[in-house]
Amino acid sequence: MADPNTRDKILDVGEVLFARRGFAGVGMREVADRVGLGKSSLFHHFRSKVQLYLAVLERVLARIQERVAPALKDTGDPCERLDRYLDAFIDALAEHPTTARLLLRGIFEDDDFDAGTFPEHHVEHRLEVILSDARRLIEAGVEAGAFRDVSPPHMMQTLIGATVYHFASGEFGEGLLGRPLLSAEAVARRKDELKALLHNGLWVKAQ
Amino acid sequence: MADPNTRDKILDVGEVLFARRGFAGVGMREVADRVGLGKSSLFHHFRSKVQLYLAVLERVLARIQERVAPALKDTGDPCERLDRYLDAFIDALAEHPTTARLLLRGIFEDDDFDAGTFPEHHVEHRLEVILSDARRLIEAGVEAGAFRDVSPPHMMQTLIGATVYHFASGEFGEGLLGRPLLSAEAVARRKDELKALLHNGLWVKAQ
DNA sequence: GTCTATAGCTAGATAGAC
DNA sequence: GTCTATCTAGCTATAGAC
Structure with a gap:
């Protein structure tokens, strides 16, 4: 499984952004930047944007x-x-x-x-x-x-x-x-x- | 000014789609398809997507x-x-x-x-x-x-x-x-x- | 007033090196 | 587990013919 700390950071950032602009208004790039990761690394923790949103x-x-x-x-x-x-x-x-x-x-x-x-x-x-x-x-x-x-x-x-x-x-x-x-x-x-x-x-x- | 009937049709379609999925969730292509126009023609009636949304x-x-x-x-x-x-x-x-x-x-x-x-x-x-x-x-x-x-x-x-x-x-x-x-x-x-x-x-x- | 074509960019997602 | 590079597809918006 993934490093729980990183996973939680992604969830924290996603929570803030999805709350502010909704599912369609948020890009994985912006999430990655705020977490301090490359965009591709997000897909190691969540299979897709929908899965991140649901999590x-x-x-x-x-x-x-x-x-x-x-x-x-x-x-x-x-x-x-x-x-x-x-x-x-x-x-x-x-x-x-x-x-x-x-x-x-x-x-x-x-x-x-x-x-x-x-x-x-x-x-x-x-x-x-x-x-x-x-x-x-x-x-x-x-x-x-x-x-x-x-x-x-x-x-x-x-x-x-x-x-x-x-x-x-x-x-x-x-x-x-x-x-x-x-x-x-x-x-x-x-x-x-x-x-x-x-x-x-x-x-x-x-x- | 533009043909008022076409303008109203665009507003009608935009209203339905924006209500359903919000500003970021709707593309001008989808609006154009439902109106029965080419995508570019929308920009003759509304300068931008934001202007359409505000209208x-x-x-x-x-x-x-x-x-x-x-x-x-x-x-x-x-x-x-x-x-x-x-x-x-x-x-x-x-x-x-x-x-x-x-x-x-x-x-x-x-x-x-x-x-x-x-x-x-x-x-x-x-x-x-x-x-x-x-x-x-x-x-x-x-x-x-x-x-x-x-x-x-x-x-x-x-x-x-x-x-x-x-x-x-x-x-x-x-x-x-x-x-x-x-x-x-x-x-x-x-x-x-x-x-x-x-x-x-x-x-x-x-x- | 509508069209085709295209510019310029960003999206989500994958491949594979390290 | 993170990276670079890349794919395909989408996006808003513009240019210019008709």
């Missing part, structure tokens, strides 16, 4: 799974459990500035090189696990009567937008907020705003 | 502005006005399957070919108008006491996620929902789910 995606998903796993323990009412899960998920997204963007790209960029063409990777599977964990939390809350009778898939989409999109929005989001997206304060604020919306909605109710 | 983006933003303009009239309380605006905005996103995806790409793909390099286009300006209209609706509602004391930028991010991301999510979103994203029923359902969240939150309150 980057899979490492990101694995990191997310690690972070949210402790939040999945079976204690507390549905509200506490969803709160805990969202906190952990947001922490995972905020850990590296590349995470949310790669996740968002992975979600809507794989319509291209058709899913299932590279079955040796577990990208699809890992994504499904993460999604079904979240979905079960919502369904359990609805069934228990702790949540309104929302459509779980629609609530999933809303939560993905409120978390993944938010932390993927980069310069645009920072322009809107007028401050960094990933500072400890900004991350804490995002958690609070999201949870307040879930608790109270936006409207002020007539008393 | 596509600008047309999309203009279409959105047209759709939401009637919803901006100064009648009703803040709740009614935001409801009306969100309905119109969602209708604009649902009008073409390409709209939301191009908008989302435009939001976080212009970190690359740096903004302001092509000042003759109004993409940036149109986006700012759309955003500041929405933001004013939120700020007015907070000031009037009709909305909770949310952070308007955070609420903007949540609403962008709930609308633009949702309709941009393509096959992924359809897999999650188990049905098309853009059918009349699905669009109406999305409006209802979003407005119910703004009205009531997710939690069922203790009475």
Whole structure:
């Protein structure tokens, strides 16, 4: 097998570049230059550009799974459990500035090189696990009567937008907020705003 | 000037392809083939690939502005006005399957070919108008006491996620929902789910 | 306004020396 | 495991005939 240190360096560089410009926007030459290798040497570590991209995606998903796993323990009412899960998920997204963007790209960029063409990777599977964990939390809350009778898939989409999109929005989001997206304060604020919306909605109710 | 019909055909094709694979993922050759022209002929209508991309983006933003303009009239309380605006905005996103995806790409793909390099286009300006209209609706509602004391930028991010991301999510979103994203029923359902969240939150309150 | 031809470059990927 | 050299194919863009 290849030198693990070199392999990890390539993954690190690929992660930054793919997050910034997507699969098609990145060339192996640029990756090689940043790692400090000749372009050909990359193909010793990864058979093709697609394999490198999938390896980057899979490492990101694995990191997310690690972070949210402790939040999945079976204690507390549905509200506490969803709160805990969202906190952990947001922490995972905020850990590296590349995470949310790669996740968002992975979600809507794989319509291209058709899913299932590279079955040796577990990208699809890992994504499904993460999604079904979240979905079960919502369904359990609805069934228990702790949540309104929302459509779980629609609530999933809303939560993905409120978390993944938010932390993927980069310069645009920072322009809107007028401050960094990933500072400890900004991350804490995002958690609070999201949870307040879930608790109270936006409207002020007539008393 | 060029034949407007041909120009529009090029924009139509570019819109579909750029929405699907982004700026870097599309070649002028593929655009030309789908239009039924030689590749060189494209450069008679658009000076460069970037100019074509910006023209596509600008047309999309203009279409959105047209759709939401009637919803901006100064009648009703803040709740009614935001409801009306969100309905119109969602209708604009649902009008073409390409709209939301191009908008989302435009939001976080212009970190690359740096903004302001092509000042003759109004993409940036149109986006700012759309955003500041929405933001004013939120700020007015907070000031009037009709909305909770949310952070308007955070609420903007949540609403962008709930609308633009949702309709941009393509096959992924359809897999999650188990049905098309853009059918009349699905669009109406999305409006209802979003407005119910703004009205009531997710939690069922203790009475 | 569309075409052919081509310039000039970069892409992903391979072969084989060291 | 990294290198140089090279292959084939693609790219954006231009020149100039029709």
